[in-house]
Amino acid sequence: MLPRALNLGILAHVDAGKTTLSERLLHAAGVIEEVGRVDHGTTVTDSLDLERRRGITIRAAVAALEIAGVAVNLVDTPGHPDFIAEVERVLDVLDGAVLVVSAVEGVQPQTRVLLRALQHRGIPCLVFVNKVDRRGADVVGVQAEIGRRLGLRTVAMGRVDGEGTAGAAAVGFRADDPDLLGPLAEVLADLDEHLLQEYVEHELSSGPALWRAELVRQTRRGLVHPLFVGSALTGTGVGALVDGIGEFLPAASGDPDGPVRGSIFKIERGHAAEKVCYLRMVSGSVRLRDQVNDAGDKVSAIQIFERGRWTGGDHLPAPLIGKVWGLAGARVGDAVGERQSRRPGHEFGLPMLESVIHPVHEDDQVALRTALAQLAEQDPLIDVRVDERHAELAVSLYGEVQREVLQATLADDYGLDVVLRPATPLYVERPRRVGTAAEVLFGPGNPFRATVGLRVAPSPPGAGVTFSSEVDHRAVPLYVYRTMEDFTRAMEHHVADTLREGLSGWPVTDCAVTLVRSGYSSPDGPPSSNGPLSTAADFRKLTPMVLMAALEQAGTAVHTPVSRVRVQAPTATTGGLLTALGRLAAEIDAPAVLGDDVVLEAVLPALDVQRLRRALPTLTSGHGFLDAEPAGHRPVRGTPPRRRRTRVDPRDREAYIAAVRPS
Known part of the structure; x- marks a missing residue:
């Protein structure tokens, strides 16, 4: 029998609880004895010291469990927008996903971004409404918001008793429960004429099996999304989600004897600073001593998941995920074996900021270049820019948090004290x-x-x-x-x-x-x-x-990076917020009222997001909050800025030929 595996992504806006949910899934499968806490720094998937100190996921982490006889590779992804490139690399190896939404905060900017990416790739996903035990939880309201703001057809698979209290309990609907079958039939009948006729003529008398089987089919097509409810912190509702993963999401099967095709989606360094590649096999098998890339590198060691633990092996068959040693020339995104068609562009856009970096101690210049080259293997989009003519290094960044993390990583992992100048816009x-x-x-x-x-x-x-x-x-x-x-x-x-x-x-x-x-x-x-x-x-x-x-x-036009921000604050602060946004040259949508709050959405230069974030407590008397997401670029108004070139301009023919021709 061919091996069956499900590469499952856990995705969410930051702080929606995806890492805690990953811990619960591993605990439910018996992989770990105790559930780690993000705030205690004890989670399995947040393994970096820096992740534990900050309480956020920085790098995608892989763990394994088994559900209904299928090997599930669980991929916990970053939720902070500064690390969205890490999410993009992971999406290309997923078979299914769980999109986590907070029962309190509801749909947030990153939720929309992630869902668009899943839909673009045709990845089926379940929705888990988390934190039903938190004060202010509103599952019914969040489900309606998911339909309204995300355009998703969802089917609630259960309800919550004691919602918004510490004792909140998720109760799954029975297969023949009218509270499940009624909404389910309405959603499915909207997608299929035969089911519509069945519903009109016989209502639900045909029995739950028909509707359940159709729900499985339409979920795997990405047209319907079963919605589960619960709390990753207390564990209520997680068992039903585990059953749903086994029932609704498709396990991948690949021919281990077929042509070799795979992709490297993550690189880390081992204890001896050796390169370790995370490889998803689509077809064929990689074996010890195989040469799998143009650089002539040979596989020197392989590990695969068995019973929730990494174990050594002599081959990595499709469709599994494994760790591979020996590929010294590999970079994230590299194909292994037969070349595969590449998706043009970037789903989430390129970094929008740039920061010049230099070591505190001049003697560390070479060591800094080496460290940045290794980090670029893990994250190519930091795009180290070397200006030999002016002895300067610069890195591309998504935001201030990534900048701080880079500085801490260089200090913790490489012993390098560095200074990063304030970020400047990375025009295109x-x-x-x-x-x-x-x-x-x-x-x-x-x-x-x-x-x-x-x-x-x-x-x-x-x-x-x-x-x-x-x-x-x-x-x-x-x-x-x-x-x-x-x-x-x-x-x-x-x-x-x-x-x-x-x-x-x-x-x-x-x-x-x-x-x-x-x-x-x-x-x-x-x-x-x-x-x-x-x-x-x-x-x-x-x-x-x-x-x-x-x-x-x-001819070219210079464009500046912009972000879309969403500010929610008391209505009494509307005037001050509009004035502040106007000073930042923001393009402001019509304000919306949400209870006692005003919601403002606007597009403004990416560099000004941090300025607005710092000013927000004063502008809103401490009662406002802000979310931001990249929104592409817009043409520069006035004289476009120029950037100092790092090499001779080929348009200066004489100087260029002199620079590249051997003396």
Whole structure:
């Protein structure tokens, strides 16, 4: 029998209780004897000292249990928006998810962000309304809010007795309970004409089995979401959720004997500072001493989960998750085995801030670079920017908490005292129109033995940078590149590297780059191209000249990162809040009234979110709270800012050629 596994993500807005729920699930399955507490720093999945001190999840953690004979890999993800990139990497390996929503706070900004990502990937999910034992809990109101604000079709699988008290108890509906079957039939009949006819003609007389089976089917299609209620802190309702995970979410099955395909979604360092890769196998098996990447690295050790514990093994079969040692050149997001199609762009957007970092002690400069390189393997989006010309390092960040965590990590794990300057906006450039340029082999002003032609075109916001090729294999020096795929991959790398600094020095994004011409020199070529052999270096060095010329023809617009904030505060403070938002150049939606409070939503520059957060206690007499989420970019008004370049501008042909040609 092929192995069956369910890679299950626990996702939520920060402080909704997902890590405590993970502990409860492990306890219910008998994996741990006692349930850890986030506030006590005793949880299994928050294993980093820094996580325990701060009481937040920073890195995704994997634990294992068994439900109904299925091996469940439980992935606890960060809830704080500063670590959203960690969540994005995990989503690509999930088969199902539990979206945790607080019965008190209800739907929050991160809840919406996470749900959109799950829906985009077609990942089925259950909803767990947590903290029913907290004062102010309102399960019915939260379920209505989930339908209204998230557009989800939910079916309540139980109710709460003593809601909002320490003794609150979740009571699951029986399979034939009218309180379950009535709402369930209404939801399902709305999706299927045959079920609608069945409901109209026979109401519920056909029995619960029909409706339950259809609920399973529609849940796995992502169209309906069973909603469970309970408290992760006390454990009430968790048993019903465990049963629901086994019934409603689909277990994955992969052929262990098929072609090898997998992906690395997490990297950490072992006790001896060796690289440990978390690998999700989709097909095939990885075995000891297998060579699984282009770097020639060989697997030296494997661990898989058995009975809730990591144990050594000689192979990792699909569809399991395991730890793999020996892949020294691996980075998060790397494919193992056969290459798989990649999803363009980033679901949650790129970091919006940048901070210059330097060691307190000058002698630690090399050690700092080494440490940042290792951290970039775990989180590529910190994107260490090295400015050799001005002896400066900078890192990309999502927010102030991530900045503080990075500083603490360097101190705790690497013994490095560093200073991070106040964050500044990380602007981006987008092409205005289509631009094309080419440099021809042996042409005037082209000292490189290659022909390269590139076209740059704008792409929709959030698309990132895409690369494609229109050239024929006969125009490619296959004596240098083994295959057409290798050549295309190399050119894609050269393009991405060049676009790190656009016309104004900022990263260029949301553009499609197409290779439209290629040519090379060889002794036995036609008269127009014969001569000394072309090399990979010729294409690498020529590409920036051509690409920047095409980009200059296209023109770019500089955009500033913005965030959407939601402020809730007493209505008496509305005037002061509107004035403060106006000073920050915010685009403000119409205010909404919620009881005695006003709710303001606005889009404002990302850097100003922290200013607003610091001013909020004074503006609201301590009674306001704020949530924020990335909202993309908007064009800079007035003169666009420029960023100092870290290398010679390829548009300065003479200086560039002098810099890249060997002396």
